[in-house]
Amino acid sequence: MTDALIAAEGLAVSYGATPALHNVDFSVAPGEIVTLIGPNGSGKSTLVRALLGVVQPSAGRVTRRPGLRVGYVPQKLAVDARMPLTVARFLSLPVPQRGDEIAAMLARVGVAGLERRQMTGLSGGQFQRVLLARALLADPHLLILDEATQGLDQPGTAAFYELIAEVRRDTGAAILMVSHDLHVVMSASDRVVCLNGHVCCQGQPHVVTAAPEYRALFGLGTHGTMALYRHKHDHAHDACDHAAPEKEAADVG
Numbered sequence: 318m319t320d321a322l323i324a325a326e327g328l329a330v331s332y333g334a335t336p337a338l339h340n341v342d343f344s345v346a347p348g349e350i351v352t353l354i355g356p357n358g359s360g361k362s363t364l365v366r367a368l369l370g371v372v373q374p375s376a377g378r379v380t381r382r383p384g385l386r387v388g389y390v391p392q393k394l395a396v397d398a399r400m401p402l403t404v405a406r407f408l409s410l411p412v413p414q415r416g417d418e419i420a421a422m423l424a425r426v427g428v429a430g431l432e433r434r435q436m437t438g439l440s441g442g443q444f445q446r447v448l449l450a451r452a453l454l455a456d457p458h459l460l461i462l463d464e465a466t467q468g469l470d471q472p473g474t475a476a477f478y479e480l481i482a483e484v485r486r487d488t489g490a491a492i493l494m495v496s497h498d499l500h501v502v503m504s505a506s507d508r509v510v511c512l513n514g515h516v517c518c519q520g521q522p523h524v525v526t527a528a529p530e531y532r533a534l535f536g537l538g539t540h541g542t543m544a545l546y547r548h549k550h551d552h553a554h555d556a557c558d559h560a561a562p563e564k565e566a567a568d569v570g
């Protein structure tokens with residue numbers, strides 16, 4: 318774990334008296350794409366917040382490689398509709414960016430020419446790409462996306478994750494994603510970690526290519542690739558409410 322970009326060891330987080338995470342060991346290596354899955358309320362966002370340093374552990378610790386730059390794409394971001402805010406201005410907050418850098422980054426994420434548009438006038442897909450552009454302007458070693466495709470349709474989601482895979486290829490950044498879009502996301506993941514207050518299990522997704530029914534469903538975005546992940550618990554516990562010791566993660570949601 319010494320070469321990890323970021324690591325949690327024995328991590329516990331509570332909100333008041335409510336425990337959200339306990340005894341979590343987790344790390345992301347350079348260049349790795351990791352997807353966090355788990356039922357609603359299983360602590361996925363809490364783990365992300367702890368890794369970002371915005372919530373404090375009640376036990377254990379988070380360590381970051383010195384000088385680590387993290388780019389974060391949130392689940393959603395409320396922009397006040399009454400406040401005019403262009404895309405270019407948004408991308409220059411809080412760190413001013415040059416116009417040519419903004420233009421290049423917008424082109425990079427597939428929304429060239431949006432500089433003068435109002436943030437509130439963007440489509441869901443455009444908005445998420447602008448959030449991604451902002452995260453990438455920090456030239457991150459680690460990009461964290463917390464359900465970044467919520468509200469996008471299936472082709473939009475698939476296209477977004479294709480872009481994420483491209484970002485890793487081009488920049489070598491490690492990527493940590495929280496997602497419910499299992500089939501689409503996991504086809505791009507090196508490792509899937511299933512959380513339910515603790516790390517239930519983790520492993521490589523089982524990728525099945527060219528399954529015709531998924532090609533039909535997900536279209537060209539995934540090139541017919543789907544991924545399944547099988548839970549393989551190596552421990553007995555009551556805290557995890559999966560009905561069967563081994564089942565497909567698609568059922569867990």
Ligand SMILES: Nc1ncnc2c1ncn2[C@@H]1O[C@H](COP(=O)(O)OP(=O)(O)OP(=O)(O)O)[C@@H](O)[C@H]1O
Nearest residue numbers: 332335336337355356357358359360361362363364
């Ligand atoms: N700010 C908060 N105050 C109190 N409890 C919280 C807070 N944020 C999260 N929790 C609780 O902590 C637990 C984990 O929540 P968290 O949002 O991390 O789960 P999640 O896996 O990201 O869920 P979802 O899939 O629904 O987004 C839940 O029981 C939730 O109610």
